Amino acid sequence: MKDFNWSAWSPTETAVLCFVVKGDSLLLIEKLRGLGAGKVNAPGGRLEPGETPEEAAVRELQEEVSVTPHDLMRVGNLRFAFVDGLRLECWVFRAESHKGEPKESDEAIPFWNSVDDLPYERMWVDDREWLPHLLEKRLFEGRFVFDGDTMLSGSVDLVENFFANRPENFSA
Numbered sequence: 001m002k003d004f005n006w007s008a009w010s011p012t013e014t015a016v017l018c019f020v021v022k023g024d025s026l027l028l029i030e031k032l033r034g035l036g037a038g039k040v041n042a043p044g045g046r047l048e049p050g051e052t053p054e055e056a057a058v059r060e061l062q063e064e065v066s067v068t069p070h071d072l073m074r075v076g077n078l079r080f081a082f083v084d085g086l087r088l089e090c091w092v093f094r095a096e097s098h099k100g101e102p103k104e105s106d107e108a109i110p111f112w113n114s115v116d117d118l119p120y121e122r123m124w125v126d127d128r129e130w131l132p133h134l135l136e137k138r139l140f141e142g143r144f145v146f147d148g149d150t151m152l153s154g155s156v157d158l159v160e161n162f163f164a165n166r167p168e169n170f171s172a
Helices: 053-065 127-135
Strands: 013-022 025-031 044-046 068-082 087-099 108-114 140-147 150-158
Touching: 013 053, 013 068, 025 053, 044 053, 053 068, 053 087, 053 108, 068 127, 087 127, 127 140, 127 150
Parallel strands: 013 087, 068 140
Antiparallel strands: 013 025, 013 044, 025 108, 068 087, 140 150
16 A cells, blocks of 8 residues: 555545644544544544535534634645545644633543643554644645554645645635
């Protein structure tokens, strides 16, 4: 799988992650169900029909942790190929401010975590590769192949513009 053909890849699903930054802390969640249940991540989820990634990021934060993000910046594009056939495209956002206090839901247990001591051991292994770019507000693209929770291959590149070479990706 190391020589995965990304040029022939297309997503079966599109999702978002939204990291809310407050000072030197990130709003993270312990995911309670679905893909990645038991792992630490940012609030997020799949797009609904007709929804933009920005709209999905706001909706998912409201549904999962009762927070409304403000000053959203789209900072990352991640593509995942799972050997079981799932092909997930994920838009990653950073929110500079928010309204509301995080509350637990049936999907997530929210908590603030210092950016200097992120719980990478409880996160997806690829997060180590791209999360530092999010913290530095650098645009990035990542491509990863997984077999369940095991990463078989992956790479992250810094980009100037997500859509310069692939305008078809801005369809949502």
